Amino acid sequence: MSREYDLKVDPATLAGGASGSSSTSINRRQFLKYGFNTATGVLAASLGVLGFSAILLPPGGGVSGDLGVVFWAKGREDEAWYGAKHEQPMTRTDFVNEAAKSSTGTSGAAGIWNGVPVVVTYVDHAKNKDTPVFNGKARFQFMEGYDETGKRIGHFEDLSDVDPRIFPSDNLVMIFGRCTHLCCIPGWQLVSNSYTDDSWTPGGGDGGGTKLFCICHSSRFDPTALEMNSNRNRSSGATFSYAGIRRAGGPAPVGLPLIPIQLNGDVIEGITDYIDWYTYCD
Ligand code: FES
Numbered sequence: 001m002s003r004e005y006d007l008k009v010d011p012a013t014l015a016g017g018a019s020g021s022s023s024t025s026i027n028r029r030q031f032l033k034y035g036f037n038t039a040t041g042v043l044a045a046s047l048g049v050l051g052f053s054a055i056l057l058p059p060g061g062g063v064s065g066d067l068g069v070v071f072w073a074k075g076r077e078d079e080a081w082y083g084a085k086h087e088q089p090m091t092r093t094d095f096v097n098e099a100a101k102s103s104t105g106t107s108g109a110a111g112i113w114n115g116v117p118v119v120v121t122y123v124d125h126a127k128n129k130d131t132p133v134f135n136g137k138a139r140f141q142f143m144e145g146y147d148e149t150g151k152r153i154g155h156f157e158d159l160s161d162v163d164p165r166i167f168p169s170d171n172l173v174m175i176f177g178r179c180t181h182l183c184c185i186p187g188w189q190l191v192s193n194s195y196t197d198d199s200w201t202p203g204g205g206d207g208g209g210t211k212l213f214c215i216c217h218s219s220r221f222d223p224t225a226l227e228m229n230s231n232r233n234r235s236s237g238a239t240f241s242y243a244g245i246r247r248a249g250g251p252a253p254v255g256l257p258l259i260p261i262q263l264n265g266d267v268i269e270g271i272t273d274y275i276d277w278y279t280y281c282d
Pocket of ligand 1: 217218
């Protein structure tokens with residue numbers, strides 16, 4: 001029997017009088033169809049028959065002139081908190097307002113940037129960073145990173161010292177949304193389980209919630225645990241180090257890369273300087 005997952009429903013929808021179950025079940029096959037429809041739909045619309053690596057070209061490379069990130073809630077317009085904002089520009093205010101409803105001061109959403117799937121996460125770091133570290137007070141953690149063999153490869157700040165734009169911007173991080181296991185698309189609280197609960201535990205381990213969860217084979221990633229990591233291009237075998245978020249558990253070998261961001265007014269934009277970091281699914 002296929003495994004069932006409980007999709008979360010926007011609390012505002014429930015408060016508005018929606019009836020029935022507080023969740024919607026899909027199985028893994030349905031999710032894969034949804035997930036890959038999301039990616040391949042964007043690819044097809046953007047580039048026709050060109051390969052995945054082509055969409056990693058920066059806007060100046062001819063794909064798009066727009067650095068902005070848009071919400072992506074296709075098929076979940078009535079469920080995700082950002083469903084009504086599908087295909088609209090992401091703003092920092094959207095995340096701040098949603099995080100205010102969270103006991104951990106966090107919020108996240110799926111999006112599309114430059115033709116690739118992303119997850120943007122807001123953490124109330126500025127408020128919590130100087131308070132004692134204990135469960136529930138989410139903040140960014142800057143940590144040592146390891147490769148898939150467990151060998152230490154460096155600290156997040158080894159990279160951020162060279163380019164401070166890699167640090168979270170205005171309490172926000174953007175993460176490339178292709179799993180390092182088999183390239184499915186992890187989500188933010190897309191499903192209901194202990195990994196996606198509105199809870200937080202320090203240390204970048206597998207305890208606590210507020211993880212990015214990959215429904216394909218249950219890999220978990222902690223968007224608050226920022227580290228140096230390494231991966232390789234599947235086609236060429238070329239290896240590279242990158243700033244990313246920590247793999248907390250599951251079959252994924254390493255963490256997911258960050259995409260540095262900047263604010264244009266209130267609108268979240270991605271910076272295209274680190275496209276090599278996103279080539280492991282090529
Ligand atoms: S593709 Fe993400 S856990 Fe397998």
